[in-house]
Amino acid sequence: MSKLYVSASPHIHSGASTRNIMLDVIIALLPATAASVIIFGVKSLIVLASCLIAAVGGEALFNLICRKKQTIGDLSAVVTGLLLALNLSTNVPVWQCVIGTLFAIVCVKCLFGGLGRNFANPAITGRVFMLVAFSAVAGGANPTIVDAVSSATPLEVLAKGESVDLLDLFLGLHGGAIGETCVLALIIGFVYLLVRKVITWHAPVVFIATVFVLYLAFTGDVMLALSQILAGGLFIGAIFMATDYVTTPITTCGRIVFAVGCGVITFIIRYFCAYPEGVSFSILIMNILTPFIEKWTEKQPLGGVK
């Protein structure tokens, strides 16, 4: 008889793995990815391909150069690449996609020690970097599926005081970043993540509700409040970025505080500032505040005494 294997308990495992979680996130992003190709045509495939290749290649190359253990197998680079691509419009040239993605993967993630050690969400930070470096990343592109009159995004239209069609907003038949427009597809992904217990409902629901309530309170206009939550990157940000494990609080209580903060900052930027889109900035700011939120919301264990 061969030697018996000995290790500490427990001797069984739930089967959960980092890779499976990332795979679930990728699956949850597939409806939005499909919608982006349907709405914006093949051009969105170019954006998707360049970001994905840059993300996986960038991480692989970084690990090779730094002689670190290869980590692309955990699929987190695929998630970052895909998520960043879905946050860009078809107007963004390939070279910008590649530089933005490399910044997200190498500067935000790898240089901080890889997955689990980055303080800010790489995809969000990559998008904000591109906003600052190359100006418009979300606007300027028309859906190929319908005859759009104007290439302005709904948020730009709303900022001018005009109204937009709610159904078009829900289905995503308007200009914007390729993955953010189709709210229906994003909600399908959200439900999948909930069913698979990858995320809890707290952060996305509280984030979106906060924006809605604040708009309603300040304007008293239900239609405007609805348009505001359906337009722009709120759904994709709330569902896929405000729920990122690494950069958001670990407890339910903390996640709610985080989401309220995101909602308030998004509202402030959209309502009071000249800038129409606030989701990316709000999440990035709250990412930075995460360690403090965790400190404030720390709980005592059962039977714990100070």
Next chain:
Amino acid sequence: MLFKKKNISSLHIPHNKNTAGLVPTRIDTPKEVVLPMNVTSHAMNASKPAVSVGDHVRVGQVVACEEGSFSTFIHAPISGTVTSIEPMKFRSEQEVLAITIESDGKMELSPDIKKPEFNTCDEFLQAVNNGGIVGLGGAAFPIWAKLREATNPDYNVDTVLINAAECEPYITSDHRIMLEEGNMLKAGIDLLHKYIGAERFVICIEDNKQDAIDNLTKIFEGDSCVEIQPLPSIYPQGAKQVLLYNVTGKVVKGGQRMASLGVLITNVSSVTKMAEYMTTGMPLVERIVTVDGTAVKEPKNVKAPIGTPISHIIEQAGGLKSEAFKVLIGGPMLGTAVSSLDQPIQKVANAVLFMTKKEAAQLEPSVCIRCGRCMANCPVNLNLEGIAAAMELEDEDKKYARLKDLGVGQCIECACCSYVCPAHKPIMQTNNESRKFMKKYQAAHAEEGRK
């Protein structure tokens, strides 16, 4: 607290109670038995041999006496000759003195086996001690010491929770005890009622053992002191802190004794075995062991003498259908992996599990992705991510202060955290290490204080 949780619940783990319907069969007497002098892994609680090499012993005869606190009497489980008394390696690297008895195949009973005499509480406790009864739920803490604490008038223990949750997968030995020795359990409860003075007995059973619930309901019908409490079948329902909260709503605070809350928790098999000794004089020399796991030919329950080598048990239980990759004494969540099949079963061995390579988790830890699953599934709400981070602090004073602040001492070692971790981190081990560190730190500082 504004929203008080009604029940602590944690994980749904596949139960795999394949042997629940199987009546235990007594195995053939093994050629030899090995009796380590410590029933837990703490060498300091070792008993002292009372026989010498070459002595002939009979079933039930005392072969080792208690020595110092928390050791127990050990009785010969078979009749035969003592062939060696020497240190051996068991669970840990540390060597432990062990008595080996070679069987004469006769299973002759010792004339010492007779019903103990007791009239007062002290005599009762002494008799329980003489029977070598230990906590069979896993801790192997001598029962008499626990009962003695419960009789302390400062504590006023009035409630006894009989722990029959048996929440670990596979194991059904407590379940079988409740089906087959319900009357003995009743005798045990009557004794505790009389001598410990508790007025309320709650038998806590997970609801996946309906036949046991029915059987005990029938046996205890009309007994106003005894309640049968079905509980959801959720791991770790049988952990003391969890059971206490779910049944009584009470919580043992850090540094508190369970008895100070007026509650005693004891395992159902311990009470039954105690009653067996008190009514017949037969000490704890044999127990029900569940033999299961994906590598066994057919799952079984067996009655085996304490000290029987695992190899003999599996041979008697029908053998393996595929190679065993990992062999456990106890359940898959908290059991101990053994390095060899020569290892004997001890008093607390409620199961022997043979796992194939596929079933046994062999995990390579990766980095924490802060998913929070460990904390969401921790029955006592520990900040496990915080503990792991604190363990990386270099400054010992800061590390100690932070760990103390996080209340790591409240860990019940249920292993839910490690079970769910997608990064495959050994979270429970980190907790154990952190508590070891705290003890060492306290000891070092206590010494400094004396200087």
